[in-house]
Amino acid sequence: MGDKLFLSGKPNPKSYTFYVGVFGLFMLLFIPFIKFGLPATGSWMWIILDALVYVIGLYTMYSALERFEVSRVISIIGAIQPILIFILAWIFFGGQSISLWSVLAFLLLFLGSLVISIEKNIKLTAQHIKITFLCALMFSLDYIFAKLIFVQEPFLQGLIWTRIVIFLMVLVFLFKKSARQEIFSKEISSEKNAKRFFMLAQASGGIATILQSFAIALAPVAFLATINALRGVQYIVLFILTLLVSVFLPKILREELSKKIIIQKVTAIFLIAVGLVFLFVK
Numbered sequence: 001m002g003d004k005l006f007l008s009g010k011p012n013p014k015s016y017t018f019y020v021g022v023f024g025l026f027m028l029l030f031i032p033f034i035k036f037g038l039p040a041t042g043s044w045m046w047i048i049l050d051a052l053v054y055v056i057g058l059y060t061m062y063s064a065l066e067r068f069e070v071s072r073v074i075s076i077i078g079a080i081q082p083i084l085i086f087i088l089a090w091i092f093f094g095g096q097s098i099s100l101w102s103v104l105a106f107l108l109l110f111l112g113s114l115v116i117s118i119e120k121n122i123k124l125t126a127q128h129i130k131i132t133f134l135c136a137l138m139f140s141l142d143y144i145f146a147k148l149i150f151v152q153e154p155f156l157q158g159l160i161w162t163r164i165v166i167f168l169m170v171l172v173f174l175f176k177k178s179a180r181q182e183i184f185s186k187e188i189s190s191e192k193n194a195k196r197f198f199m200l201a202q203a204s205g206g207i208a209t210i211l212q213s214f215a216i217a218l219a220p221v222a223f224l225a226t227i228n229a230l231r232g233v234q235y236i237v238l239f240i241l242t243l244l245v246s247v248f249l250p251k252i253l254r255e256e257l258s259k260k261i262i263i264q265k266v267t268a269i270f271l272i273a274v275g276l277v278f279l280f281v282k
Helices: 002-009 013-033 041-067 070-093 100-117 126-152 155-175 177-183 192-218 221-229 231-248 259-279
Strands: none
Touching: 013 041, 013 155, 013 177, 013 192, 041 070, 041 126, 041 155, 070 100, 070 126, 070 221, 100 221, 100 231, 100 259, 126 155, 126 192, 126 221, 155 177, 155 192, 192 221, 231 259
């Protein structure tokens, strides 16, 4: 939701990717509370690859959000990513045993996420599909590489080093004069309300990233796709928050609410709820 509101002003994707990468350094605040050291030699490749696909994923996502409607971007990514994660997990880790209930949970969560994110009159173009598929692929690889890191490294140490490398990678944007001008432009730096909202969005997003990464670290490989499919719960919360903002702050965001939309959202919520029940069936 933060991206949806912030990107309505069409900021440059390079600027947004740069600042997201910089904010990731807040993870350094955890260093005094853990036994922090250099990663194992075998972990460096996965840390660098994870940082690389994450930065590319951010840039492509913000580029897509800048050029297309949010619904057109999120619905395609949400539909493709769980499938890509399932395929990539099989490629990198091999076949994994999983119960019938877990399979049903994944299917229901995936279907519910798809139903709740689909918007009417979505017109797809080759350019739109190409950029959203690339974004979904990068974030799917992020799941896989993160799991490979957490297999070898303590959770917070692996996460901190990944954020450090991400920060070093986004510094590449500063090598080009035009990018520096966009990143440090007065238009961006002078909008106090926009900066406050951006910081709030990044703070909440940072907490979500830590929790998601912790789930990836804890979950068996077979459940990586299911974790991603759980974004349906996120869509439910987003739907509720969007309605609240639409009611109390209609000038910022207005949500169209018809009988058809209500049926669609309620159906999706039911599918996700049943999927969650199946997920915890032994």
